[in-house]
Amino acid sequence: MQKKEKYTVWTNPMHNWNRAFDNVTITPDVEKAVEKQLQKVDSKKIAERAKAFTTPVTSETLSKTIG
Amino acid sequence: MPSKSNHSPKPLRFFDFGSSDPLSGLRDSTQVRYLQRYFAELNAAVVLEEPNYFDRDYLAEFSAFYSVSAAGYPNICRRLHFFSDSRVNRTLVEEAASGNEEAAKTLNSSYLGFIVVRPIPAAPLGRTIVRWYEDRQPSIPRNTQPSREYRVNIAGFQLTVRGLAWQEQDTGVGACATIALWTMLHSSAFDDHHAIPTTADITRAAHKNASMGARMFPSGGLRHDQICEAIKEQNLSPVIFEGDIKNKSGVTVGFSRERFASTCAALIRSGYPVLFSGVFLDDDPTLSGHAMCAVGFRSCSPGVVKAGDIELQESSIEHLYIHDDNIGPSVRFGIAEIKVNGLMRGDKIMVISPSAPPPAVPASALPDSTDGYPAFRPTTLTVAVHNDLRISPDKLHESGMFTAKFLSTVILVLAKEARTDAFGVTVSTRFTKLADYVNRELKETIGTNPSLLGRVRLQLWETVPPMSLHLGLVRLGLGDGDGTPLLDILYDTTDTDRNNPVFAHIPYHSWVKSFVPQIAKASDRDFGFCVDGF
Numbered sequence: 105m106q107k108k109e110k111y112t113v114w115t116n117p118m119h120n121w122n123r124a125f126d127n128v129t130i131t132p133d134v135e136k137a138v139e140k141q142l143q144k145v146d147s148k149k150i151a152e153r154a155k156a157f158t159t160p161v162t163s164e165t166l167s168k169t170i171g
Numbered sequence: 172m173p174s175k176s177n178h179s180p181k182p183l184r185f186f187d188f189g190s191s192d193p194l195s196g197l198r199d200s201t202q203v204r205y206l207q208r209y210f211a212e213l214n215a216a217v218v219l220e221e222p223n224y225f226d227r228d229y230l231a232e233f234s235a236f237y238s239v240s241a242a243g244y245p246n247i248c249r250r251l252h253f254f255s256d257s258r259v260n261r262t263l264v265e266e267a268a269s270g271n272e273e274a275a276k277t278l279n280s281s282y283l284g285f286i287v288v289r290p291i292p293a294a295p296l297g298r299t300i301v302r303w304y305e306d307r308q309p310s311i312p313r314n315t316q317p318s319r320e321y322r323v324n325i326a327g328f329q330l331t332v333r334g335l336a337w338q339e340q341d342t343g344v345g346a347c348a349t350i351a352l353w354t355m356l357h358s359s360a361f362d363d364h365h366a367i368p369t370t371a372d373i374t375r376a377a378h379k380n381a382s383m384g385a386r387m388f389p390s391g392g393l394r395h396d397q398i399c400e401a402i403k404e405q406n407l408s409p410v411i412f413e414g415d416i417k418n419k420s421g422v423t424v425g426f427s428r429e430r431f432a433s434t435c436a437a438l439i440r441s442g443y444p445v446l447f448s449g450v451f452l453d454d455d456p457t458l459s460g461h462a463m464c465a466v467g468f469r470s471c472s473p474g475v476v477k478a479g480d481i482e483l484q485e486s487s488i489e490h491l492y493i494h495d496d497n498i499g500p501s502v503r504f505g506i507a508e509i510k511v512n513g514l515m516r517g518d519k520i521m522v523i524s525p526s527a528p529p530p531a532v533p534a535s536a537l538p539d540s541t542d543g544y545p546a547f548r549p550t551t552l553t554v555a556v557h558n559d560l561r562i563s564p565d566k567l568h569e570s571g572m573f574t575a576k577f578l579s580t581v582i583l584v585l586a587k588e589a590r591t592d593a594f595g596v597t598v599s600t601r602f603t604k605l606a607d608y609v610n611r612e613l614k615e616t617i618g619t620n621p622s623l624l625g626r627v628r629l630q631l632w633e634t635v636p637p638m639s640l641h642l643g644l645v646r647l648g649l650g651d652g653d654g655t656p657l658l659d660i661l662y663d664t665t666d667t668d669r670n671n672p673v674f675a676h677i678p679y680h681s682w683v684k685s686f687v688p689q690i691a692k693a694s695d696r697d698f699g700f701c702v703d704g705f
Contacts, residue, residue: 110472111310113484113599113648113656114440114612118619121655124592125585125682138584138686142577142693150481150576156415156430157565159423165413165551166399170448170462171346171392 178247181222183325185260188215193251194286197295202339204540205499206286209301211537212530213283216257219264221325224250226287228298228353231369232344236388237291248297249288252323252330256281267328275328284332285323294341300334301500303467304528315467315492316442319359335444335466337500338370345370348393349377350496351446351464352401355555360442365405376404395448395551402555410563412552416520418513425449425520425548428508429486432521433600436468436485437564438554441602447493449549452522461547466501467492476595476650479583481575483568484597484648491523498541503528507546522546559665560602562643566668570696571598571645571660577690578647578657578683585682595650596657602664605638612644616656617679617704627677630702635675639665642674657683660698673699680705 111120128134186192188210197203226248237244256277266274287297300321306313315335323330336357340350353370361367368376377397378387385391393401399409412434414426438445445465469490476482492501505526508519524546530536575596586593603612609628617624631638643662649655659677666672676698678684684701691698 109310111654112312112470112473113597113646113654114470114615115310115312116648116654116656118617120653121679122649122651122653123680125582125589126680128585128589128682130682130685134584134588135685135689138581139689139693141580141584142689145577145580145693147573147576147694150572154569154572156427157434157568159413159415161411161413161551162423165411165423166396167394168448168460169392169394170398170460171340171348171390 178223178245183261183264184220184222186218186220188218188253192218193220193249193288194218197288198292200339201497201540201544202296202499204538205502206296206299206301208537208540209499209501210253210283212304213253213302214255214531215253215283216281217254217259219252219254219259219325221250221252224248224287226250226289226297228338228369229287229289231371232289232341235371235375236343245290248290251286251288252325253283253285254278254281255283264326264328268326270327278328279330282323282330282332284334287338289341291341291343294339296339299337299500300332301337302332302334303501308469311470311472313467313469313492314436314440316440317358317360317444317466319357319362334500335494337494338496340496342391343389345374346390346392347496348398348446348448348462349373349390351462351494352393352398352555354464354466354494355444355446356405356407358442358444360557361407361555365407368405373401377401379404395553398446398553402553405555406558407555408558408560410554410556412565414550416514416518419515420513423550424511424514425522425550426552427519428506428521429483431549431552432488432506433483433485433568434552434564435465435491436470436488437567437600437602438552439465439468441564443554443556443602444494446553447523447547447549448551448553449547452546452548454545460550461497463493463495463497463547465491465493473597473648473650473652473654475652476579476597478586478593478595479579480595480650481572481579482595482597482650483572484599484654490526493523498525498544502541504547509546520548522548556602557641559639560641561666562662562664562668562672564600564602567600567602567643567645567662568598570662570671571600571647573694574645574658574660574690574696575647577694578686579650581686581690582649592651597648597650597654599646599648601644602641603644605640605642608642608644608661623704627702627704631675635700635702638674639663655679658687659704671696673697675700675702677702677704 284301289297402409504523525541579596663672
């Protein structure tokens with residue numbers, strides 16, 4: 105069996121895309137279900153994870169010599 | 172006083188690559204052995220020596236430091252050119268010099284790069300550009316966006332090599348931080364921006380407003396604030412990222428894998444090399460640190476993301492390519508997480524160590540000169556970015572993570588409707604020029620459908636308000652392990668983080684488009700104009 109080629113989100117060609125959700129009919133009921141779930145999203149958890157990306161630079165760091 | 176013979180005309184010389192070539196004739200060092208192995212793995216066959224070469228960088232070092240030394244250093248260098256074709260010889264060069272295009276083509280196709288050899292016995296390896304190894308996995312590519320093309324002129328014919336400049340530190344004019352900064356400022360991202368500064372220019376710029384009484388030459392190192400000042404003197408903006416892992420005393424000791432890998436990848440993919448500063452694992456942390464410059468990384472294939480969850484796609488990258496003046500150019504480093512004493516429970520810290528790719532022919536491979544090199548713990552990342560980039564890379568990640576979480580929730584509901592497996596969402600970010608996004612990135616993504624490509628390009632030009640020269644780009648993908656793009660979000664880089672400025676979004680599937688308004692409402696975010704990418 106031929107090994108399936110692996111891609112990244114930047115290199116994946118269109119013909120290889122996953123179309124599993126393209127045929128879902130978006131009815132008012134589906135929209136309501138989505139809206140209900142979106143209201144339940146706990147932003148605090150993501151905010152906690154995103155904290156790693158907001159580290160302040162200290163004056164101690166700025167005065168450290170390299171080399 | 173330098174002998175006049177230093178400037179006498181000398182013929183080009185040709186050597187078989189190996190133990191009797193001029194590279195082997197240099198003082199033995201880790202760097203020389205690394206370069207020998209690197210060129211051997213590129214199948215180097217011939218070395219052409221230009222015995223007289225005035226190098227702009229060395230002339231600046233000479234003017235700043237060596238010219239007034241009692242040692243009588245000459246101001247002229249040698250330049251060694253490496254070729255993989257064993258037919259390269261004087262006859263072929265004479266034909267190329269005579270305008271024979273076929274001969275010039277043969278030389279160019281086998282050209283592997285060059286080394287400027289300075290007349291400084293302790294640190295002879297000056298500006299060095301080496302070709303990248305062939306990429307054997309183009310679908311999971313090695314990203315070397317900061318690399319640029321260097322043109323080399325010899326006797327009327329031109330050779331080209333794509334790479335990024337490296338040199339070993341001489342400590343007269345530049346220490347490791349200066350060299351890393353010098354490599355950073357060679358990046359292709361700054362091609363249309365400025366003349367590339369020499370190491371002497373950088374050391375001077377670092378001392379211009381922030382010397383605090385320290386002497387300029389010989390250069391014993393730079394403080395972070397001096398690195399930032401040197402970047403600003405080039406009319407660019409410095410951005411520093413401090414580690415996110417603290418020890419029990421609250422002192423920052425390094426990075427988590429997610430923060431480190433995804434930040435490095437986003438910056439390198441944007442064309443910005445990343446200066447790592449930190450300490451070797453076996454060193455006393457109170458000593459002055461070391462600096463190196465990351466110039467590439469190997470992409471990772473996206474993993475399967477748990478339903479309802481999100482993943483920063485590049486948090487799993489395994490290898491970075493780093494210019495380390497202690498070793499050489501494009502050294503492959505592996506990323507690992509370790510536990511060390513004093514961390515909070517469960518925390519791990521990220522370290523990098525050389526991890527040479529397996530040799531093409533193990534039996535005849537030269538020894539790996541990086542063996543035994545200690546693990547390095549980066550504590551700070553520094554980049555130079557264009558002045559109009561006011562939005563931070565961190566903001567792109569944070570914003571992308573929030574939107575991905577909401578989109579992954581939409582997928583949970585749809586999967587139930589479609590009676591199929593649900594997956595989470597991947598997040599990947601970068602900065603790009605608007606023109607590069609429209610020309611190259613969109614073509615890469617939807618180029619197999621030319622009418623769609625044309626429609627998207629024209630809509631971006633005609634229906635979206637005027638966009639900035641540089642864009643912040645967040646790409647969300649389906650976390651099914653295949654990397655299917657779902658949504659691009661284009662950020663205005665000329666506004667502040669606080670305004671969350673979005674120009675437009677491009678959904679690649681109609682179902683994504685249907686739910687963007689609901690996501691915008693639930694997350695209280697604006698996604699700008701919609702340009703259909705399906």
